[in-house]
Amino acid sequence: MGTDQIRRWESGALAHAVTDPFGQGPLPWLRGSETYFDSGHLVPWYVEQATVHGDPRVPPPRKHNGPRTADDVHRQIKGFATTGAVAPGEAIDFRVSVDPPQPFSIDIYRIGHYGGAGAFKITTSPRLSGIVQPAPLAAERTVSCHHWWLSWRLQVPTYWNLGAYVAVLTTEDGYRSHIPFTVRDDHPADLLLLLPDITWQAYNLYPEDGRTGASLYHAWDEDGALLGEGQAATTVSFDRPYAGAGLPLHVGHAYDFIRWAERYGYDLAYADARDLHAGRVDPSRYRGLIFPGHDEYWTAPMRRTVERARDHGTSLVFLSANTMYWKVDLSPSPSGPGALLSCRKRQGPGRPALWREAGDPEQRLMGVQYAGRVPEPAPLVVRNGAHWLWEATGAGEGDALPGLVAGEADRYFPRTSLPEHTDRVLLAHSPYRDAEGHRRHQETSLYRAPSGALVFASGTFAWSPALDRPGHVDPRVQRATANLLDRICKRD
Template sequence: MLIGYVSDEYYMALADVLVEFRQQEQTTAIVRTTPRGSIEAELSPGEYEVILVKPGFGSKRVWMTVGNGAPSPYQFRLLSDRLLGYAWPRAIQSGEQAEFKVHSVEPYRLSLWRYGCKREFVKLLGWFDEHAARAVMQITPDGDYTQTGVNWNTVGYGSTHHTQLVTGPERSGLYYFHAKTESSKEFFSFPLVVSPSIPKAKVAVLASTNTWLAYNNFGGRSNYINSNQLPPEPSINVRQDLIRFTKAGSFNSWGFQDEEYTPLSFERPEPGNCVRENEEVTDPIEGRLPSSLAPAEWRLLGWLEREGFEYDYYAETQLHHGKLDLDAYEVLIISVHPEYWSREMFEKVHLWVHQRGGKLMYLGGNGLNCEVEFEDESRLRFKTWLQPETGGELGMPNPANPEEYLESRMHRSYESEASLLGVVCTASGIMTAAPYRVVAPDHWAFEGTGLSQGDEFGHESLHERIHGGASGHETDKISPHSPSGTRLLAKGTNPNGGGAEMAYYETKSEGAVFSVGSICYVASLIIDSTLSRITSNVLRRFLNDSK
């Protein structure tokens, strides 16, 4: 009979796992998993202690019920022998505490660093070991822990003397924990957002923490992989098993109704947010995910500090939950790929810009494209249903009125992001990169650049995934829903008219929005002098700085 399946932290089937079932301290069966990761055993109904062992993975004991109405098949989860970690909460205020939760099969050294213009060593947190072999190994829950979080530092962490807490430093910013193992010298880093206890700067910068979550498939789910829920069986070959790859169309994993998407938990490691051990802010951004997540956002922070702009740093969760007072700031900067916003976030910033004179700099691409709902402070639900007429589109006809075109998922569930950003992402130009071309050389944003009509700028880039210029990866354009008076300043030279549109508009309340419409923009900002001057011109104007 089928008892259950065994899978790893990516919900990949594990074959040849040795499994022992015990009742009343007696072994009742010893079996091995099949190539599908399934456990087949003839067991009587009742309570069992189950021991699972496989080389390269952490062994563990599980207590489960067979039969008697218990859920079946049971999903056993094992964690591979690798270095991982995360901080919880992911974002804190200065003076608050976060707990670091690290998985390692050998002793490791942990330190804290601040990431700005330079990597700054903050302090050594110590060496961590617990006498016994593999004692700092963590255990993942069984089942779908993408919904609940992994809840590390729980099993066997009862000592009141061996706490794993760090207090948020006085200086706001992006911090990283550096973990390194004793013998294998394996390295892993994980971020911590530290906001000020009280506002100190005139500029607030928002980390795209909702996007970090959306792309995190640790546990086997993200908003792109098994986005609605885990399937009944773990994967053997994802290209053959996952609907992202097996059904026609680029966004088939978003074909479910909003209510069918189960939540995703922030409380999981984020391997895609790891920065390399000796990486500097002007180094190329290696890998697929880092170019869209915190490692890319770090380049903006480095540029701000190099140019002498002070800022306070916040997570999107803090904006949603009311821990960011927009009225305490003159400028809000969002960057790289702030794709997922709650309605509350959208409304707060929209009112601040349009009614209270706030200044918004949108230095990213495909932003505010999808509405999310916070289940609580640790979980998000993505309202990600999309049913385009063709597979690659980012919008869709309105089901209630086919004559109306909905520009995005945000437009479908709430309103077009163009009403705030001035631009909205489209499929044209996706997965390409190129420089911008000047359209409005008389605009003050180009002062001191020497640029004329038709000149190109933004050739340099640290973005290695989609290399070629500052306009790229995913690009936004002015739309019919952009505010009246939105002006096109420059446009990317990407093929098929797909270049990002640099846009600007002002509001009746003396608010203003500057948008660049490109994920690649920040990866160029810190190494392209012309891009730097344009961005500096805008920020200084927004701050009423005549320097």
């Protein structure tokens, strides 16, 4: 194995995978088409399995018994939608590049329980003509494909259900990629699920080609080695595909919640973070707002809207950790408003990029805030086991729920002010060791605002996967979540 190959192997998808302790795993339409390391991480596109020998991490060569996943070097098929969310009756445009040029099709799936299948095919496009689109444009580290030609316009029927959708792109010679999008409406519902597309874009390294791509975390040097945050992009564009298979990092957290919630019949509406930012969400129409997974990047309008919602009686449910950590801005691009995401992070002087450093820490909204990474999963230790959240779960005071503190963790910071509340309780206090071996702890929080709104923060990445991800389901977390949502929805 050459030195360059080692550098590439240790970059990109593999480097990103360590931030998700669970691994996405095969989705319903991906089963049998992906290869994984023993650790559960997806084998990156740049590992040449047929030519790499003697490394136990590399699975043996395999036969392709179905569609193969496109990559960002050969770009067999890659695409993006010109908007993240669309209402029934509106149109959504797909811009797709196919190399070599050939016919392709787009299957539209809706994420849901569907008897355990996890998704259901709604429709298929006509046979489409694929072309090689122009190379991505790059201005400093910002990569955009807004100049790509329209490939297919989907008129969303008025009778389609709201929800999280995925467009599955397949070439005639059997390569495949994906485009996620949301069908939303402003009709009242018990709960509004907010998909964290701003955070998804922050992590997007497209094109993951060892040369051009950049995210708010990484970029490449001239030798194809991965650079860190200090030299990453400070502005990224929504007008581009997602790297690799075309599904965002951490998208599984949202899909886990959706499958579970739809299985048990919760009345859900859907929107994405950009809808929240742009004022297209009226929280007064909902009893609760659900933030299902890693939702790290928030704009000021997002936070103001959510705080007003809480103050007017709408409950908030944060099912992950490291929420609302970075303060970001959205700005227009040639393709329209809100298409550019900017976060300076720690590059050069200027106003602080962390909410807590800007004088408005996350804890003032959530009751806890980000504490750090959890290198090895640890048990979540129940506190206040007699509280109604733990009722009928089988979990009691001091019980340890294995593996439920993972990825990243939140806790209460005693020197940071709390939000106004009429009552407040910590429902877990869980020790773990950080990467340096120091003892840390995670906490799960619940408080009631003066308006009567409940605000729950799980404080761990592992909560949503415990609802419906194979190998990670925990019935105690399922029941605790149902206890919370039932109270918010005022179910008997």
